[in-house]
Amino acid sequence: MNVVTIACKNLKRKKIRSTLTIGGVAIAVAVLVSLLGFDRGYQQSLTGNIDKMGYQLLVTAKGCPYEAATMMLKGGGGLRYMEQDIYEKIQNDARIDKITPQLVSTAYDPDRLEGQGGFAMYMGITDSYLELKPWSKFKSGQWFSSEAAEEAIMGYEAAEVEQRLVGDKIFIPNIDKVLTVVGIFERSGTQDDGIIFLPLKTTQQIFSLPNKLTGVGIKLKDIQQVGEFEEDLYEEPGIQVISMAQVRGTILNLISSAKVMANSVAVIAIFIAVIGVVNTILMSIFERTREIGVMKAIGASAADIFKLIWTETILVCTAGGILGSIFALLGSGVVEHIIKKILPYAPSGQLVLIRPSLLFGAFVGAIILGIITGIYPAWRAASMRPVEAIRTGE
């Protein structure tokens, strides 16, 4: 017999009440863990996505830079066009390590998604594209046979959606063009997975966009020179330069207000859970007033009673913490799904990242919560005077 077994038995006495209280804590903890997991997961996915674009700077036609940036992250480009001349002009700048021109076009395909209809995204690229993304690997097939070949390389998911293998034909709706699939990329975990890549020249030709580009991705030799380089390009008419670091900051800013709101919800949930715990424990000690008096009569000191009630509170909170962590783990898929629908921009990858350290934190946090919330009820119980307690309810 020790304080924990006695406390457990007390909690089991009113099973429904204890369960509901633990449930309240569990929900609050689950919400908090999910949010914190989201916080980490989102940043990490976003950073990962941006890193995997391979370039630090993106030159696009003038327009809303954020719109362009988001479009770019979503799949390659705002659909404004710039002249290829600019690419020719800047490509020999000594500060540039790698540079790649891109031309994105979309086509509405009424047969996509089992007849629901949807946009297919095409991106014209050159050999330099792979230099910026050295991690890109072919799942099957290979690179285009020539600069203007009527061929396509499909991203992993695009190939799955369209159910194409190397050697198959793909049909581009609206412009009635048929291309041959020569390669399929392995999954990269980025937006590239959903894109159908064509040679740049082919794209310009079949979409009737001669000498047009939607963007130029640039990787500098020295990342310190980003600012300077950006400034030099201000001179060029009709274009803008977007640094991916800025994009990252902007997107994080965009979601920060949503995060503040969600965090307030979590804080309120914790607050309500704490009130619930204090209420339950207080109720149970008032119901047990006489019992507490009897315990004191048979030798329990105020400290013994304090420990007992404190332990009960800590047990409730700890159980809630563990249960809440389990809820958060099990529910992270659902939460992720909801978040992806709500957010203005959701990077690919795992958005709700619940690491063991986070779970451990939740566990410790719940215990601390119990330690703090338990003080008042424990003190109330401990300071009951034995005679009065015993005479209560006689």
Place this chain on the structure above:
Amino acid sequence: MSELVVKASKLTKVYKLFAEEIAAVNNVDLEIVSGEFVSIMGPSGSGKTTLLDMIGCLDAITSGQLEILGKDVSAMAESRLVKVRRGKIGFIFQDFSLIPTLTALENVQLASYFAGKSQKTQKMTVFLEKVGLGPRVNHLPKQLSGGEKQRVAIARALATEPKFLLADEPTGHLDTENSQEILNVFKQLNQEDNLTIIVTTHNQKLGSQTKRTIYLQDGKIVS
């Protein structure tokens, strides 16, 4: 020579109820030595429980002097009173007051736990056998009869290995037969273990079986 267990002089307890002051125990002088078996009798409201609570160091006294087991507890507050009663005084209540979530055995263990004494099942069983509970040690209070519950309560009081037992109307909720059996347990404990026992009772027949009877009326000892 017998040790003094209780020594009270001019012991008084006054309850203030609104403007009125009630002297529940009024200038009581009392000495009880170890090995005694005392019953306290008197009409309802005569101060039996109040006197017992003070002797049991559960309640502070208003005035006078009270020594328990040689310690002057007259001016002690609860935090110090608990040290006097813990492991030295065993309580038995009219309504048994077992912890409903604990089995008979566990109720006894709980008292040992609070008293900081060994909780070995073997030892607990000795106490339970002493009060004649036998095989029902793993039953919850609600699965026991009144007489059995009171036996568990006595075993629980014994588990702290007390110097004396205090029982406030221990047979108040029991029928005649069970009352007598409980009294027999007390008698046996008093005789075989030389345990000092103080009980309050309304039951004349039981009161007459103790070695000494104190009559209270309006907070005063009348004989």
